[in-house]
Amino acid sequence: MKPRIAVLGCGYWGANHIRTLKALGVLHAVSDANKARAEGFASEQDCLAIEPDALFTRKDIDAIVMALPPQFHAEAAIKAVENGKDVLVEKPIALTVPDAERAVAAAKANKRIFMTGHVLRFHPAFEKLKELIDNGELGEVKYIHSHRLGLGKFHTENDALWDLAPHDLSMILAITGSAPTEIRGEGAALLDHQSDFAHLHMRFPNGLRSHLFTSRLNPYRERRLTVVGTRAMAVFDDVEPWERKLAVYRHAVWQDSGQWAFTANEPTYIPVEGGMPLTRELEHFLSCIQTRAEPRTSGEEAITVLRILTAGTVTHG
Known part of the structure; x- marks a missing residue:
């Protein structure tokens, strides 16, 4: 039933x-x-x-x-x-x-069941990116940076960080598997006392670092998550069409006679199955209701996201 x-x-x-x-x-x-x-x-x-x-x-x-x-x-x-x-x-x-x-x-x-609406965890391109990472395709992940920029929306209770960053923080936490040990936030308020631009800098227990940039006063849309590993780099770009949403760059960097050298290679676009993230999220919720399994985006994860947001919030006078 x-x-x-x-x-x-x-x-x-x-x-x-x-x-x-x-x-x-x-x-x-x-x-x-x-x-x-x-x-x-x-x-x-x-x-x-x-x-x-x-x-x-x-x-x-x-x-x-x-x-x-x-x-x-x-x-x-x-x-x-x-x-x-x-x-x-x-x-x-x-x-x-x-x-x-x-x-x-x-x-x-x-x-x-308590599930949180971190809908991008159910995006097919992110699920494929996570699979590549778990299979070692990128090597050891060293750095993650995420940009979520655009014009609006403007809220009386939420600034750019609180409104836009939870999606990216959820994805970053899924990749790292742990909460950050260091958090530093920067923000700028142009319209009122709420940050319209916000940066988060994070360090994780294994030394991995991450940077997140959100803006609601940007002239163009950007929805890009970049993962830098020791073997390859990957980009999940949700503004791109389906066939280009997930790209892997197999650049090479090495030392030659004490000098750094590199080769830049064209991206390989990874096939991603279609599917609306919200539909997949709600299907997961229905499955959890029926099986009583812990949701992928649990309440505990949401608490960790809130702790990061709280630590990184800049108060404006």
Whole structure:
């Protein structure tokens, strides 16, 4: 029997969840503080519209996908798991580490699935990149840098770091397999007190280093994750078409008579199967609900991401 899923929060990203869950045949209800918005989606998708206060105790709902403003995520997740619902909570799952820890602890205490919406972990190009790394194709990974730049979106609660960096931090943590031991942040605020540009510099236990750059005031879009290994370098570029999203560069660098020399080779584009990351993410959530397996993007990972964001946040006057 398929789980019956409700979506709490019918904004931009909640709407994507609603349509995808409907296509998967598991959308049971929608809910939003804006009653008219919820009823509009309910009519469009032929499902129930339920008031937020009534949602958590409904016996006909098995799990809730939460796409709320992040300051409301923790309390809503706690209420859901205490009422026996599994949850997928969009990033960030809270605005403070203690709130995130309370929500994840509540899920564990009530034996509920807690999954985080780090959707790029389910991108076929990233999954293939991770496979190449795990198989040793790049050699020992020494450096990772990620750029996520564009114009907008602007939030009252989230700066560029908190809004954009969780996706990349999730991918970096998946590659490194550990939390960083050193974190240094830099930021610049142009519009108000929130950082519109943000840099994170990280060092990991094995000496691997990483740099992350986010901007919401950039004239062009960039969505690029680069992994530098001892045998090869790889680039996951989500702006490129499918046939060019994942490239491997087998450059060579060596010393000759005390001088450094190198050869630059053309990239090899790695075939990547098609597939929408959000669909794959929600399929994984459904599988976890049915098998009770720990999600790939667990609550613990989300807490680690929040710790990094908190340590790297620059406060502006």
